Amino acid sequence: MVELNLEHIYKKYDNADDYSVTDFNLDIKDREFIVFVGPSGCGKSTTLRMIAGLEDITKGELKIDGSIVNDEAPKDRDIAMVFQNYALYPHMTVYDNMAFGLKLRKYSKEKIDKQVHHAADILGLEEYLDRKPAALSGGQRQRVALGRAIVRDAPIFLLDEPLSNLDAKLRVTMRAQVAKLHQDLKTTTIYVTHDQTEAMTMADRIVVMKDGKVQQIGTPQEVYDQPTNVFVGGFIGSPAMNFFNVTLDGQYIYDEGKNFNLKVPEGCLKVLKEKGYDKQKLIFGIRPEDMHTEQAFIETFPESQVKATVSVSELLGAESQLYSKVGDTEFVCKVDARDFVQPGTEVTVGVDLNKAHFFDLKSEESVY
Amino acid sequence: MKKNPNKALWLSFIPGLGQYYNGQKLKAGIFLGAFAIFVVEMIFFGWSALTGLITLGTVPMRDHSMFLMVKGTLQLLILVIFILFYVLNIRDAKKTALELNAGHRVPISFNEMRESLGTNGFPYLLTMPAYLLMIFTIILPVLVTLFMAFTNYDFDHIPPAQLIDWSGLLNFKNMFFLSTYRATFGAVFSWTLIWTFCATTLQIVLGIFTAVVAHQDFIKFKRIFGIIFLLPWAVPAFVTIMSFSNIFNDSAGAINVQVIPFLNHIFFTHIPQISWMTDPFWTKVALIMIQGWLGFPYIYVLVTGILQSISDDLYEAATIDGATAIQKFNNITLPAIFSVAAPTFVTQYTFNFNNFSIIYLFNNGGPGDVGGGAGNSDILISWIYKLTTNTTPQYGLASAVTIIISVIVIGVSLIVFKKTNAFKMEG
Amino acid sequence: MAKQVHTKGESSIKRSRFFKHFFTYLFLIFLSLIIIYPLLITILTAFKNSDVVAFTLSFQGPWTLKNFHELFATTLYGKWYWNTLVISVATMVILVAVVTLAGYTYSRYSFAGRKWSLTFFLVVQMVPTMAALTAFYVLGMLLNGLDHYWFLTLIYIGGGIPMNTWLMKGYFDTVPYDFDESAKLDGAGNFTIFWKIVMPLVKPMIAVQALWAFMGPFGDFMLARYLLREESNLTVAVGLQEFISDPKDQQVALFAAGAILIALPICALFFYLQKYFVTGLTAGGSKG
Incomplete structure (x- = not known):
């Protein structure tokens, strides 16, 4: 059983003017797989390093199983960590790399041997145990780094962008392997990445961060379906959510140049009006997959159409992505491969307004 | 329990009191003890040492002026260190008070203090030996030399029989205005500059040229050439310089006995034997050539390393753009070399500026005499050596020359390092 | 015609490559000689009779280890x-x-x-x-x-x-x-x-x-x-x-x-x- 509580955590570096992490709050349950995601410089790695004890916590409390560990040395927190560049000791063999932490903790020879071989077995590293890191491929090094963390049998597992140095294909394989490891070991895990796909596929809960501030905490589905603000909406999902500046007028929303006029569904309209957005400007967000070009959809919803010119179109086998422009706003829709059209074609796009998101123009917070 | 930081600050004008006010009794004791030791030291030794530095002694045979100067300088260093401690003590008192007010824990007991020293003091502990050694072997001697430059310490004033006196800028005045020394200084200084420039430039150009030529892909036996080109660096310089001194010997050396006749034989020329050791011009030529021989391997190794790190893509892109070999060298190779090696090149110049061994070992600064005890091939540093070691030593003047050398070397290095951004270091 | 031009160009490339190689090796060998010469003189002299006067390169004996002995003995x-x-x-x-x-x-x-x-x-x-x-x-x-x-x-x-x-x-x-x-x-x-x-x-x-x-x-x-x-x-x-x-x-x-x-x-x-x-x-x- 291990629980982690981050309470009002702040971080400010000595030579910096601003906080790198501001008021970070999170309760991590036992065996949970948490992913910190955000663009580079958002403070996700800093937070992870504060949990590991590699950075001081400027303000706030970090609790492991209820006791404050702010001032405890990293080795006393019993945490295992995988570094972005793996940090495999170049002068030690794979075996010694994995055994190092156990030796320092004064485990018996037999126990060390057993645990190293067990970890090597899980990760398929048995035949490389005598090699030095320089003689391994990128994927193998990655697995050694994981192995080094596994042998420790630590209750908390931290991974700092562990897959970012691998090529695309290997990344997908390793992603599955890490997910499976977590299922088998059931260790409480915090995983840092800038890749929203990794976050979506692996996490129990995602923490989206930007500029040192937590934007949203939730399951992948929650974060995807109910983004709390424009940033989260745009960051999670690929291709990113489309945004239009629109004005709500009666039952309709229209854009600046009145290039389209879309009918807002009853329930949504009621909420927006209650919040006082009638005749007001707001941001309308719609995911690319909620924009359709098949005839059936367009005919069913005649009042949810946008006419636009395709500027770039990509055929991705099963689907195609049409990058189009309406007024000055560019947007992309993800449609069936059959509906692929050449650039320059004028298309009518049906918008599924039941999936619409609305954000306040100023605060960019979600209003529906 | 709020502490008044300013009160802590004022109290610690007597070291320890501010700490006592902050509740750090043990620390207060240590600080007060250190202060007491300094005061006692000042009364029994320090004060007389400092006055000794000012008077440089009053009674011959009883007072050894130079010893007084060294002791006084040492006391000066102790004083500086104490002032540093004093300022830190005051700052510490205020800081601790502020931290107490902010609710932080401060170390009070012996164990807590030891622990805090173990983490915060660790870096200081590790660098302590380096600092102690540097204080005694660099800072103290350099300061004493600096002071000596303003005294009349020479063969007429040898302590303890005679006293030494402060003479102000006399040594510098003599060097620049007294006709004999002025001529010597002018001659030695200008040859030092010519020597530094020619010898260093030769070794750099030769090193770069060799590296570029030997780097070509088609060359066979690269390893063998590589080893041969390293030999002048691998063999200790003093051994080769002395060998060269024999080889350039006017009557029995290989150059005059073997090389010149051989060249005359092959090219049907009639080059006469050259007076390498007795003609100032030829001694200087020989010195510059020898330094080129000695110094080029270092540059060669450095530049070869840089050449290997330049990506072939750059050359291929330039070839496609239609660049000639010379354009490629000027626009790709040279900038790459200089961006990495510029600081090293500067150190090569300053090294040769003070390259005592080659001047002394090749021809002992000779031939001849340009006055003031200096020979024709003497550079400033070997002149200093002669001023110090000959039968009528001029210690004060030698020190003045040392100061001038130091100012030149440091000044030039600082300017160039600043320009080449060698100071740029992370954190 | 075209072929002739082609061979002419080729031979000029060959010639310039020959000169490049020739001068490269000439330089490398010349530099090597300059480096080895004084070192070799010193090495050989060490094995000569102690009464040699000229410090020159000579492969003529007699060879002896006497100098090393003398170095430590006297x-x-x-x-x-x-x-x-x-x-x-x-x-x-x-x-x-x-x-x-x-x-x-x-x-x-x-x-x-x-x-x-x-x-x-x-x-x-x-x-x-x-x-x-x-x-x-x-x-x-x-x-x-x-x-x-x-x-x-x-x-x-x-x-x-x-x-x-x-x-x-x-x-x-x-x-x-x-x-x-x-x-x-x-x-x-x-x-x-x-x-x-x-x-x-x-x-x-x-x-x-x-x-x-x-x-x-x-x-x-x-x-x-x-x-x-x-x-x-x-x-x-x-x-x-x-x-x-x-x-x-x-x-x-x-x-x-x-x-x-x-x-x-x-x-x-x-x-x-x-x-x-x-x-x-x-x-x-x-x-x-």
Whole structure:
């Protein structure tokens, strides 16, 4: 059983003017797989390093199983960590790399041997145990780094962008392997990445961060379906959510140049009006997959159409992505491969307004 | 329990009191003890040492002026260190008070203090030996030399029989205005500059040229050439310089006995034997050539390393753009070399500026005499050596020359390092 | 027609390539000869009769080992060699230890005064300390250090600290900080990180530093000549020079034999450690 509580955590570096992490709050349950995601410089790695004890916590409390560990040395927190560049000791063999932490903790020879071989077995590293890191491929090094963390049998597992140095294909394989490891070991895990796909596929809960501030905490589905603000909406999902500046007028929303006029569904309209957005400007967000070009959809919803010119179109086998422009706003829709059209074609796009998101123009917070 | 930081600050004008006010009794004791030791030291030794530095002694045979100067300088260093401690003590008192007010824990007991020293003091502990050694072997001697430059310490004033006196800028005045020394200084200084420039430039150009030529892909036996080109660096310089001194010997050396006749034989020329050791011009030529021989391997190794790190893509892109070999060298190779090696090149110049061994070992600064005890091939540093070691030593003047050398070397290095951004270091 | 032009162009390329190769090899061989010639003279002379006068390249015998015998039997060469070894080894051990600690500290820790003192190191390193001859002499007199090795050794060590600390710091900087952090999480303390993780990775640089520190006292004349007075206390460099310092009575063969005995071991060490030099050089070079 291990629980982690981050309470009002702040971080400010000595030579910096601003906080790198501001008021970070999170309760991590036992065996949970948490992913910190955000663009580079958002403070996700800093937070992870504060949990590991590699950075001081400027303000706030970090609790492991209820006791404050702010001032405890990293080795006393019993945490295992995988570094972005793996940090495999170049002068030690794979075996010694994995055994190092156990030796320092004064485990018996037999126990060390057993645990190293067990970890090597899980990760398929048995035949490389005598090699030095320089003689391994990128994927193998990655697995050694994981192995080094596994042998420790630590209750908390931290991974700092562990897959970012691998090529695309290997990344997908390793992603599955890490997910499976977590299922088998059931260790409480915090995983840092800038890749929203990794976050979506692996996490129990995602923490989206930007500029040192937590934007949203939730399951992948929650974060995807109910983004709390424009940033989260745009960051999670690929291709990113489309945004239009629109004005709500009666039952309709229209854009600046009145290039389209879309009918807002009853329930949504009621909420927006209650919040006082009638005749007001707001941001309308719609995911690319909620924009359709098949005839059936367009005919069913005649009042949810946008006419636009395709500027770039990509055929991705099963689907195609049409990058189009309406007024000055560019947007992309993800449609069936059959509906692929050449650039320059004028298309009518049906918008599924039941999936619409609305954000306040100023605060960019979600209003529906 | 709020502490008044300013009160802590004022109290610690007597070291320890501010700490006592902050509740750090043990620390207060240590600080007060250190202060007491300094005061006692000042009364029994320090004060007389400092006055000794000012008077440089009053009674011959009883007072050894130079010893007084060294002791006084040492006391000066102790004083500086104490002032540093004093300022830190005051700052510490205020800081601790502020931290107490902010609710932080401060170390009070012996164990807590030891622990805090173990983490915060660790870096200081590790660098302590380096600092102690540097204080005694660099800072103290350099300061004493600096002071000596303003005294009349020479063969007429040898302590303890005679006293030494402060003479102000006399040594510098003599060097620049007294006709004999002025001529010597002018001659030695200008040859030092010519020597530094020619010898260093030769070794750099030769090193770069060799590296570029030997780097070509088609060359066979690269390893063998590589080893041969390293030999002048691998063999200790003093051994080769002395060998060269024999080889350039006017009557029995290989150059005059073997090389010149051989060249005359092959090219049907009639080059006469050259007076390498007795003609100032030829001694200087020989010195510059020898330094080129000695110094080029270092540059060669450095530049070869840089050449290997330049990506072939750059050359291929330039070839496609239609660049000639010379354009490629000027626009790709040279900038790459200089961006990495510029600081090293500067150190090569300053090294040769003070390259005592080659001047002394090749021809002992000779031939001849340009006055003031200096020979024709003497550079400033070997002149200093002669001023110090000959039968009528001029210690004060030698020190003045040392100061001038130091100012030149440091000044030039600082300017160039600043320009080449060698100071740029992370954190 | 077109074909003719083609072959003509080809032959001109061939010709220019021939000239390029010819002059390249000519230069390389010429330079090699210039390097080998004086060294070979010294080596051969060492095995000649001690009454040779001319210091020239000659492959004519008779060959003899008499010079080496004479060196140890009739001169103080053996003693000088031993003196130098003592000073060199002491300088090497202490200097490397001190510089490694300081370099590691500057690379790994941030502390008050770090930047300031690093700049101080850089400036101090430029001071030609050996020119402070008189100061060292007076200091030696005061501390009774004249003619004593400990005094000279201390000066060598002190003089080497600033420059070598910089080089060492630069090399420590090339070891990624990730290793330290990873070891910290593995449960390693300050000392374990230093000794088990970082030190093994900087071994090459330490070897190079050790060689340089070792060679320093071999090459110094100015201080050794001035601060050591007794004939039997001299270092080998100063002693060796005595063989040829008198223009009327130069013992070139004896000198050559003595020179070889010094150069050989140092050369061997040099080439043994040579592969680490470039790394050390460029790391040091780019960091100033």
